[in-house]
Amino acid sequence: MLSVFICEDVISQKKQLEKYIKDYIMMEELDMELVLSTDNPYDILAYLKANPNTIGLYFLDVDLKSDITGIGLASEIRELDVLGNIVFVTTHGELTYLTFVYKVEAMDYIIKDTPEKICKRIQECLDIANKRHLNDQNSEKKLFKIKTGSSVRYIDHSEIMFFESGLAPHKVVLHLRNSQIEFYHTINELANIGDEFYRCHKSFVVNKNNIQNINKAEKIIEMVNGETCLISSRAMKGLLE
Amino acid sequence: MQYRERDDKVIIFLVFLQFLFSYISTKIISQDFKLSFKELLYVLITGSFLGFTYNYINIITVLFLYIFLIFLWRNKSNIYEVLIYCSLGMIISVLSDHISSFFRYAIFGNKSSSFKQLLVLHMPMYYIIGLILSSLASYVLKRILANIKNQNKSPIFLTALSCFIWLTYVFSIILIRVSGDQPRLIILNLIFLSLYLILFFGILITYILISQKTYETRRREDEYMYMERYTQDIEKQYNELRKFRHDYQNILTSLEGYLVQEDTAGLKQYFYSNIKKHSDRLMHNEYMxxxxxxxxxxxxxxxxxxxxxxxxxxxxxxxxxxxxxxxxxxxxxxxxxxxxxxxxxxxxxxxxxxxxxxxxxxxxxxxxxxxxxxxxxxxxxxxxxxxxxxxxxxxxxxxxxxxxxxxxxxxxxxxxxxxxxxxxxxxxxxxxxxxxxxx
CATH class of the missing domain: 3.30.565.10 (Histidine kinase-like ATPase, C-terminal domain)
Known part of the structure; x- marks a missing residue:
C-alpha cells in the first residue's frame, strides 16, 4: 500500500488537495491511502521515523511557513524514504525545475493554476506513482545498483547494452538503450553481475541478450540500439559456444 | 653504423634489428601499446627487405625505413601526429645509434666493428639508450600535444619542426657516410645531432610559451567581453524593474481611485485590461x-x-x-x-x-x-x-x-x-x- 502525504500551509488549498486525492483514490480504487495531511513539515518526518518502512507519495508546498522549505523537507524525506515519490506544489512556474528534479529527485511538480488543471495534474501523479509501485512489486526484474553523483540508482538489466572501461582509470561507462552513464568502478567484477553478461574484450562486458549482430570479420558486436563494442578473438569462441 | 664485414645475412639481421627498434620507439612515442600479429609480420617482412636492399642502396635505406614506418602508422592518428611520431622515432633511433657507436669507440677503440662486437656490445647499448630516450620523448610529447589540443590548435608547427630536424639528420648521416666512418667524424656528428635536438626542444618550448601567453590573453579578453555583456544585461533588467516600480505606483493610485468611488465595474475592467497583463509579463523569460x-x-x-x-x-x-x-x-x-x-x-x-x-x-x-x-x-x-x-x-x-x-x-x-x-x-x-x- 502506498501512503499519501500532504504538506501545505494554506488551509483552504490543503483541503482542496485532500479532496482531489481522496476522491480519485476512491473512484479508481487505487491501493493507496491518504495517511497524513498537515501544515507542519515536522509531522511528516515524525511519522516516517515512527513507521520506517513507509513508501510514500508526498505532495509538498515549496513555501512552507516554517524554518524549512519544501525543498529542505524533501531532502529529509529522501533520507527516510529512499523509494518515495515527491511532488511539489508551487507558484514558481518553471523557475527551479532542475532543482526539483535533480536536487531532491522530485517525481513531478504542479503549478498552482486553475482548480481544474491542478486536479488533473494530481490525478496524473497518482496514476504514475501507482504504476511505479505496482511495477516494483510485481516485477522479477534484475536490477544493477549504481552510484552516480550523490544518488543511488537501480538499473534494469534489460536496459544495459554493455559496460566499457573508460580511458581514465577506475571510470566505467555504462551504455544503456538511450543513455551513457559514467561511474567509478573497475570492469573486472562487472561480468559477474548476471548470467547474461559476458567479458567480450579487455575493455568491454556485453549483455548477451541485447546483441543484434556479431561482425566476425571486424570483431565488432552490434547492439540492438545501434551502438557497437569490440570483441577479442579469444572471447569470440567463448561467445559462439 | 657501418658494417665492415660484408656478410649479407649479418647485414640483413642488423638492419632488421634497427627497423625493429624504430618501430618499438615509434610505438612508445605514440603510446600505442597494442600488439598485433599483422603489424609484427609487416615489420618482419619490410625489415628483411630493407636488409637485402642495404647492399645496393646503402644508407639511403634509412629513408625507406621512414616511409615504411609512416605507412604502418597512417591510420592510427591524423597525418600531422603520425609524422611527428615517426620522425621522432627515427631521430631517436639515429641518435642512440650514434651515442652507442661513440661509447664503443671510446671503450674498444677503432677496430671494434666486427659482427660479434656489433651484436653483443652495440645492439644492447643501442636498444637501452634508445628505450630511455623514447620514454622521455613520449612523456614530453604527450604533455605538449595535450597542451596544443587544449588550445584548439593543430600540431602542424610541431610536425614541420620534427620533419625538418629529421631531414637534417638524414642529410648529415649521408654526408658522414660519403666521407667514411671515422671515429672523429662520428663524434663530431654526434655533437651536431645533439645540438639539433636541443635546438628542436628549445624552439618548441619557446613556441609553446608564446602561444600559451597569447591564448591566455585572448581568453581574458573573451572573459572581459562576456562580463561586460552580463553587466549590460543586469543594467537593462534594473531599468525594467524601475519602470515596473513606477507602473506599480500608478496602478496602486488608480486602484485607490476606483475604491474611493466604489466603482466595481470600472475596477473589474481595469484589473483585467491592465494588471493581469503585468502579471503575465512578470513570469516572462527575461527575469530569469x-x-x-x-x-x-x-x-x-x-x-x-x-x-x-x-x-x-x-x-x-x-x-x-x-x-x-x-x-x-x-x-x-x-x-x-x-x-x-x-x-x-x-x-x-x-x-x-x-x-x-x-x-x-x-x-x-x-x-x-x-x-x-x-x-x-x-x-x-x-x-x-x-x-x-x-x-x-x-x-x-x-x-x-x-x-x-x-x-x-x-x-x-x-x-x-x-x-x-x-x-x-x-x-x-x-x-x-x-x-x-x-x-
Whole structure:
C-alpha cells in the first residue's frame, strides 16, 4: 500500500488537495491511502521515523511557513524514504525545475493554476506513482545498483547494452538503450553481475541478450540500439559456444 | 653504423634489428601499446627487405625505413601526429645509434666493428639508450600535444619542426657516410645531432610559451567581453524593474481611485485590461537570469550568461537556475568553460534548427559534488550517443565536428569528473558531476 502525504500551509488549498486525492483514490480504487495531511513539515518526518518502512507519495508546498522549505523537507524525506515519490506544489512556474528534479529527485511538480488543471495534474501523479509501485512489486526484474553523483540508482538489466572501461582509470561507462552513464568502478567484477553478461574484450562486458549482430570479420558486436563494442578473438569462441 | 664485414645475412639481421627498434620507439612515442600479429609480420617482412636492399642502396635505406614506418602508422592518428611520431622515432633511433657507436669507440677503440662486437656490445647499448630516450620523448610529447589540443590548435608547427630536424639528420648521416666512418667524424656528428635536438626542444618550448601567453590573453579578453555583456544585461533588467516600480505606483493610485468611488465595474475592467497583463509579463523569460548572481566564479558566470542571453536574443526559450551559492568548483575553470561553451553552442544550434523547444542550464550543489546540467529539446531521430561522440561527427554537414568528442576528451583528463548523457523523449540531457575530492 502506498501512503499519501500532504504538506501545505494554506488551509483552504490543503483541503482542496485532500479532496482531489481522496476522491480519485476512491473512484479508481487505487491501493493507496491518504495517511497524513498537515501544515507542519515536522509531522511528516515524525511519522516516517515512527513507521520506517513507509513508501510514500508526498505532495509538498515549496513555501512552507516554517524554518524549512519544501525543498529542505524533501531532502529529509529522501533520507527516510529512499523509494518515495515527491511532488511539489508551487507558484514558481518553471523557475527551479532542475532543482526539483535533480536536487531532491522530485517525481513531478504542479503549478498552482486553475482548480481544474491542478486536479488533473494530481490525478496524473497518482496514476504514475501507482504504476511505479505496482511495477516494483510485481516485477522479477534484475536490477544493477549504481552510484552516480550523490544518488543511488537501480538499473534494469534489460536496459544495459554493455559496460566499457573508460580511458581514465577506475571510470566505467555504462551504455544503456538511450543513455551513457559514467561511474567509478573497475570492469573486472562487472561480468559477474548476471548470467547474461559476458567479458567480450579487455575493455568491454556485453549483455548477451541485447546483441543484434556479431561482425566476425571486424570483431565488432552490434547492439540492438545501434551502438557497437569490440570483441577479442579469444572471447569470440567463448561467445559462439 | 657501418658494417665492415660484408656478410649479407649479418647485414640483413642488423638492419632488421634497427627497423625493429624504430618501430618499438615509434610505438612508445605514440603510446600505442597494442600488439598485433599483422603489424609484427609487416615489420618482419619490410625489415628483411630493407636488409637485402642495404647492399645496393646503402644508407639511403634509412629513408625507406621512414616511409615504411609512416605507412604502418597512417591510420592510427591524423597525418600531422603520425609524422611527428615517426620522425621522432627515427631521430631517436639515429641518435642512440650514434651515442652507442661513440661509447664503443671510446671503450674498444677503432677496430671494434666486427659482427660479434656489433651484436653483443652495440645492439644492447643501442636498444637501452634508445628505450630511455623514447620514454622521455613520449612523456614530453604527450604533455605538449595535450597542451596544443587544449588550445584548439593543430600540431602542424610541431610536425614541420620534427620533419625538418629529421631531414637534417638524414642529410648529415649521408654526408658522414660519403666521407667514411671515422671515429672523429662520428663524434663530431654526434655533437651536431645533439645540438639539433636541443635546438628542436628549445624552439618548441619557446613556441609553446608564446602561444600559451597569447591564448591566455585572448581568453581574458573573451572573459572581459562576456562580463561586460552580463553587466549590460543586469543594467537593462534594473531599468525594467524601475519602470515596473513606477507602473506599480500608478496602478496602486488608480486602484485607490476606483475604491474611493466604489466603482466595481470600472475596477473589474481595469484589473483585467491592465494588471493581469503585468502579471503575465512578470513570469516572462527575461527575469530569469537572477540566479546567475549565485555563481561567484566569473569565468563560469560569464560563459553561461553570454550563451543564455544570446539564445534569448535569438528568440529562444532559455533559462538558468541554481538555488545554491557556488564559490568553488574542483576543476580547471578554463576546461570547464570550454565544456560549457561546446554544450551550450550545441544546444542553441539544435534549438535554432528545430525552431522550438527549451534550453535549461542548472548548477546543483550536493554534499560531495557539484552537478552541472545542460538540457535541451532535440530532434526525434538523433543518432545514438556513440555516434554523436565520434570525432568529426556533426549533425550538420559543416566542418565543426569536434563538439562532443572534445567534451569527452576533457572529462577523461579529469579523474574527479564524470558525465552522463541521455537522449530520450526529444530531450538531450548532459550531466557533469564534479567531485570535491580526487577519486
Amino acid at each position: 537570469l537572477e540566479d546567475l548572481s549565485n555563481i561567484k566564479i566569473n569565468g563560469i558566470k560569464s560563459i553561461i550568461a553570454t550563451k543564455i542571453i544570446y539564445a534569448q536574443d535569438m528568440g529562444l526559450n532559455a533559462n538558468f537556475e541554481t538555488s545554491d551559492v557556488i564559490t568553488r568548483i574542483n576543476m580547471d575553470i578554463i576546461l570547464l568553460v570550454r565544456i560549457l561553451g561546446i554544450l551550450l553552442d550545441n544546444a542553441i544550434e539544435e534549438l535554432l534548427y528545430l525552431g522550438y523547444g527549451q534550453l535549461l542550464v542548472g548548477l546543483i550543489k550536493y554534499p560531495d559534488n557539484i552537478l552541472i546540467i545542460v538540457q535541451n529539446t532535440c530532434r526525434d531521430n538523433l543518432p545514438n550517443i556513440q555516434t554523436l561522440k565520434k570525432r568529426n561527427f556533426s549533425t550538420k554537414s559543416s566542418n565543426r565536428g569536434l563538439g562532443l568528442s572534445n567534451v569527452s576528451d576533457i572529462i577523461d583528463q579529469c579523474p574527479n569528473v564524470i558525465s552522463e548523457i541521455i537522449v530520450d523523449n526529444q530531450l538531450f540531457i548532459h550531466k557533469i558531476f564534479i567531485f570535491d575530492k580526487e577519486k
